Amino acid sequence: MKRMLGVLAALTLGATALLVTQLGPAEAATACSVTYRVNEWTGGFVGYVDITAGATAIHGWNVTWTYGGDQHITSGWGATVTQTGANVTAVNLSYNADVNPGATVEFGVQGTWSAADPTPTTLLLNGAPCGTAPSPSASAASPSPSVSPSRSASPSPSVSPSRSASPSASASPSVSPSASPSVSPSTSPGAGCGSLALCDGFENQSGSTPSGAWQATYQDCQGAGTAVVDSTVAYRGAKSLKINGAEGYCNHVFAKATANLTGIGPIWYARFYVRHTTALPTAHVTFAALKDSADGGKDLRMGGQNGALQWNRQSDDATLPEQSPAGVALSVPLPVNSWNCVQFMVNGTAGTMSTWLNGTEVAGLHEDGVATHDVDSQWLGRAGWHPAPADFRLGWESYGVGTDTLWFDEVALSATPISC
Secondary structure, eight states: OOOOOSOGGGGSHHHHOOOOOOOOSOOOOTTOEEEEEEEEETTEEEEEEEEEOOSSOEESOEEEEEOSSOOEEEEEESSEEEEETTEEEEEOOGGGOEEOTTOEEEEEEEEEOSSOOOOOOOOEETTEEOOSSOOGGGTTSOOOOOOOSOOOOOOOSSOOOOOOSSOOOOOOOOOOSSOOOSOOOOBOOOSSOOSEEEEEOSTTOOSSSOOTTEEEEOSSOOOSOEEEEESSOOSSSSOEEEEEEOSSGGGOEEEEEOSOOGGGOSEEEEEEEEEESSOOOSSOEEEEEEEEGGGTTEEEEEEEETTEEEEEETTTTEEESOSSHHHHHTSOOOOSSSOEEEEEEEETTTTEEEEEETTEEOGGGOBOSSOOTTTTTTGGGSTTOOOOBOOOEEEEEESSSOOEEEEEEEEEEESSOOOO
16 A cells, blocks of 8 residues: 555644634533443543533534543544643534434544443433433434443554555545544444345354354455354354454455355445454455456455555555545544444445444545545545446455454345445
8 A cells, every 4th residue: 555654643742733613602512422432451541522412402512521630642533632731622523513412423532541431321412401311302313332342452653654555545635734524424224134135143253263154254365364253252142253354465365255155236235343452544445345247256354454444446546545644533443352233335336435333434434426525535545337247255464564363153145225
């Protein structure tokens, strides 16, 4: 992947402090809710803040709180975050300023601590206390589900090039000083599984080597990476797929679904649960891949770079989001040591994509067909992109640096939305 000139250090508080217009005298929405949850590890943490509107829509928001320990925020996403001493202020970005009645918007922060990391107990929305529950009249749009415990991700202080096995593309556009995508985060795909082309929790696997519905594959070369059926760790049931992902391209390994999936049609919905042990690295890695028969059989690759989730198109090395500091800030890390529900939609008819993590759409992984700087303008540099997925693989591939151990479970593919 092309070498990036921007540095991820621009994600830190000093570099992202381009504030939107300050709000007037504050008045919180009726029966609204503001919650803070934290996943921590020794010396670090990720905090998630959910704002749920009550019966009254929110047009422009800021959230303030005070830390009770020695927490220091180093980066954030979904808001412009500033910290003065123990006091923190988070202000909406342009794309998520409006919260409809009953709807929820989420933003997050990452930071460090030394002595203590207590969870803030008082959060003010637009300067006023919020109610503890959303209005019953807003039941049509429920809040985002909470993320399971333990999240660890440490975005690297520099934006690293991806050492991909695919042809290199030109350098990315210059970094925009503000992350202002035109995308409005949407809700998770709808409930129900629809007509499933694949639905597998690995319970029918009879041995330790994937067989039957799954086959271990190694493209071009084979090394230290392994794929096994694990009977000690599972999201549901007794078994899962375990990937021991080694470093370097030839140490890659994937388990490929053996079913003929082309009958799904031009619109693919996918859902799987993943648990991994090492934060996504700075370098480019892949943990899910789909062969695109409309692109010479090259892969659409889902994985990470610069510590956050991303899509990569193998044929031209385009990324979603763009690997500028502002673009990376619009994605999120993949929590470690916990099961996470990943959903995505690839629409070959419209040439669009959406991605959800634990029921919340990731703004930086939304490609809507309209070029947005820092999000999908590089991806849409190829006019008329209309993918035709032909297979589905789960595993691990690094293009330089990056090892990980991952488990996958409850995999589903369909032409209709699939819920977590």
